[in-house]
Amino acid sequence: MKAALDEAILAAADEVSGARVDDDPDRHRMPLCRTPDEFAQLLEDMVLAGLRPDQVRVVELFQPFDAELEESNRFDVRPLMRHLAEMLRSDRDERRPRVAVWAHSANPMVRVDPPGTDLPCESTGDGVLERVRTVATFTLDDPTDIARGQGNPNIAFDLIFNDHPLPAHPDDTLVARSAGLLAAASEFVRGMERSVGARTDVNPWPPAASVVRATDATPWSPLDADTFVDGPEVASMLKSSDFGLAIHQDVAGNTTMLVKVAGTVFCRPIPSALPLDTRVRRGTAAEDATLAAASRWGLPDFVMRPAVIAKGKATREVGDGTIITGRRAVSVQVKSRETPSDDAAREERWVQKKAAEGARQAQGTVRSLRSSTVDLVNGRGRVVPCDGSEFEWAGVVIIDHPSPPPTSVAFDGVSDVPIVVLLRRDWDFLFDQLRSVSAVVDYIHRIASDGPTTLGEESVRYFELAQADEDAVGEPAPGPGKAGAMVVSHPLLPKAPASSLDTTGHTVFRILLEEIARIDIDRDERDRLALLASIDRFSVGDRAALGRLLLDHLDAVTAAQRGTTMWRFRRVVQDKGALHLAFGACNQYTEVHRQAFQGWAMLRHHELHTAQAVPSDKVLKTVAVLLTPRYGDSRPWDTSVVSIEGALDVDPEELAALQKLWNGSGNA
Numbered sequence: 001m002k003a004a005l006d007e008a009i010l011a012a013a014d015e016v017s018g019a020r021v022d023d024d025p026d027r028h029r030m031p032l033c034r035t036p037d038e039f040a041q042l043l044e045d046m047v048l049a050g051l052r053p054d055q056v057r058v059v060e061l062f063q064p065f066d067a068e069l070e071e072s073n074r075f076d077v078r079p080l081m082r083h084l085a086e087m088l089r090s091d092r093d094e095r096r097p098r099v100a101v102w103a104h105s106a107n108p109m110v111r112v113d114p115p116g117t118d119l120p121c122e123s124t125g126d127g128v129l130e131r132v133r134t135v136a137t138f139t140l141d142d143p144t145d146i147a148r149g150q151g152n153p154n155i156a157f158d159l160i161f162n163d164h165p166l167p168a169h170p171d172d173t174l175v176a177r178s179a180g181l182l183a184a185a186s187e188f189v190r191g192m193e194r195s196v197g198a199r200t201d202v203n204p205w206p207p208a209a210s211v212v213r214a215t216d217a218t219p220w221s222p223l224d225a226d227t228f229v230d231g232p233e234v235a236s237m238l239k240s241s242d243f244g245l246a247i248h249q250d251v252a253g254n255t256t257m258l259v260k261v262a263g264t265v266f267c268r269p270i271p272s273a274l275p276l277d278t279r280v281r282r283g284t285a286a287e288d289a290t291l292a293a294a295s296r297w298g299l300p301d302f303v304m305r306p307a308v309i310a311k312g313k314a315t316r317e318v319g320d321g322t323i324i325t326g327r328r329a330v331s332v333q334v335k336s337r338e339t340p341s342d343d344a345a346r347e348e349r350w351v352q353k354k355a356a357e358g359a360r361q362a363q364g365t366v367r368s369l370r371s372s373t374v375d376l377v378n379g380r381g382r383v384v385p386c387d388g389s390e391f392e393w394a395g396v397v398i399i400d401h402p403s404p405p406p407t408s409v410a411f412d413g414v415s416d417v418p419i420v421v422l423l424r425r426d427w428d429f430l431f432d433q434l435r436s437v438s439a440v441v442d443y444i445h446r447i448a449s450d451g452p453t454t455l456g457e458e459s460v461r462y463f464e465l466a467q468a469d470e471d472a473v474g475e476p477a478p479g480p481g482k483a484g485a486m487v488v489s490h491p492l493l494p495k496a497p498a499s500s501l502d503t504t505g506h507t508v509f510r511i512l513l514e515e516i517a518r519i520d521i522d523r524d525e526r527d528r529l530a531l532l533a534s535i536d537r538f539s540v541g542d543r544a545a546l547g548r549l550l551l552d553h554l555d556a557v558t559a560a561q562r563g564t565t566m567w568r569f570r571r572v573v574q575d576k577g578a579l580h581l582a583f584g585a586c587n588q589y590t591e592v593h594r595q596a597f598q599g600w601a602m603l604r605h606h607e608l609h610t611a612q613a614v615p616s617d618k619v620l621k622t623v624a625v626l627l628t629p630r631y632g633d634s635r636p637w638d639t640s641v642v643s644i645e646g647a648l649d650v651d652p653e654e655l656a657a658l659q660k661l662w663n664g665s666g667n668a
Helices: 002-017 036-044 053-061 077-087 143-148 174-195 231-240 282-297 344-371 424-434 437-447 458-472 503-518 525-536 540-558 591-610 652-662
Strands: 099-104 109-112 117-119 121-123 127-129 136-138 149-152 156-161 221-223 245-249 255-261 264-269 307-311 314-318 321-325 328-336 374-377 383-386 392-400 419-423 567-574 579-586 621-629 637-645
Touching: 002 053, 002 174, 053 174, 053 591, 077 174, 143 149, 156 174, 231 245, 231 255, 245 458, 282 321, 282 328, 282 392, 282 424, 307 374, 314 344, 321 383, 321 437, 321 525, 328 344, 328 437, 344 392, 344 419, 383 525, 392 424, 392 437, 419 424, 424 437, 424 458, 437 458, 437 525, 503 525, 503 540, 503 621, 503 637, 525 579, 525 621, 525 637, 540 567, 540 579, 540 621, 567 591, 579 591, 591 621, 591 637, 591 652
Parallel strands: 328 392, 392 419, 579 621
Antiparallel strands: 099 127, 099 156, 109 117, 109 149, 121 136, 221 264, 245 255, 255 264, 307 314, 321 328, 374 383, 567 579, 621 637
């Protein structure tokens, strides 16, 4: 059995990375470690370095970490592996028989007859029967009664392997242990086979693009204005618009937004807002829907639920929600009209009143969060400590009204928390258009200083700003650094919807964020949010193209020649040189490749930092993401991330080694 386990690891390492080491074969054998620290030390010593991390985790699951077999968990693999380890110990006393008899389940009885008296007995418990074993002890009041005593041990006997852990229940016999060990070893071998796609019941590795499926169909679709029912009217509106935007309403009252981008007209129906949950009060449902839109089209990790904090002897809810990404945050207040009237003036007064009320509440929420650290809970149910003094704040008041009056809201006075008022429909539009929490938060902060606009016309303001961005874009120019680098200028606000042109490519980018968001970490949740926020700052308009490029990279590295390593990278420096984002793919990911990837990220970060391309008031941050294909698995890839910030104290010898490894001919 041990030989089978060893060969499974050797074969997996050879298949994954060609890491069969003939002069030191023990580096790719099944270790049998008593403690997690012992196993961790082996990994530091580069044992199992030829396996992928998922394969190493499987090996770890089969380690005999000081396990004892219990009745409640008799099928746990660890006690079985511990039993195997004990039988294979090099210091085992070979004089002790390999197989012994286990005496168990005794129910001893002693009777003195006459007078027919049963004596109380104390069992000595289960144990190994060697030549003689005491089953129980009892006491005679009269020593002469021994001549009339009769005894029956009422005991069971089974064969066992004579090593720890000893049997924990009557069915734990040599036959059962043998079957369990065979099953464990067989499952380990099958697991290693599956990990490299070597079993017939596993589908062959398909192209990466065929595995990814769009998770959310975009409501935007191309439109042929000439065949549209009101085509001439739409064409006229688009032609007269300075930024290629038209709002069309048919006779049934359905509203459609149309935008012309690079000769293509996109249309999108504009509902009042996402449907509300009719099972709860409208105000509560509107609050839930507002946060749900940010979570669905953005990312739930940045969306914080209403916080409950202590105020004296009482508690109170702070805000209807908080959105935090990077160094910026938004305090959200939702005001819902449950019983509207037909009086337009009255409804306008309601909007003005509730907007002012929401503004005061948003500002109060920010003051509370700035005064002390508060534990917030995000959309994934994780606790995120929030020190409000660390963020640049804006407030947004969401108006939920079935028939909102055409009005604008302005606030008198000066506040360090600027306020934006939006209809819930416009809030939904922004997240659907941008598909990025960071981009929407930046937009809220951007328009906070622009003054009010008519409620319900936020889409018009958005496209005005998008057109201004497009007009401000300059021509690309050759960039500094490596050959082929380009300086690219693009609009912050794309006119085309973020996911309209390539839904699959955009979905790849969302999957990257989701995988980083879902992985278990043993660090402060704020570290994860900082990492996600950095990646979420990647250009909204370029995400689909990057996703498609990564799919191409995955397909390329999957076809790499066996026993070789192939890397593909794409790097972007943005935010005035302060943020360095790198995305890559590699055909395998062992401990050797993990260290090489970390070294690549360190070298590229160090090169940028020493080139003094970062403004003096900024700190360079590098986030590098690497995809590696999962062969024979339902998941298309594994995602690994490296994050580095500030200056690195790199040893000159280490730097020289990294430069030799990565700056040679043909390297990224």
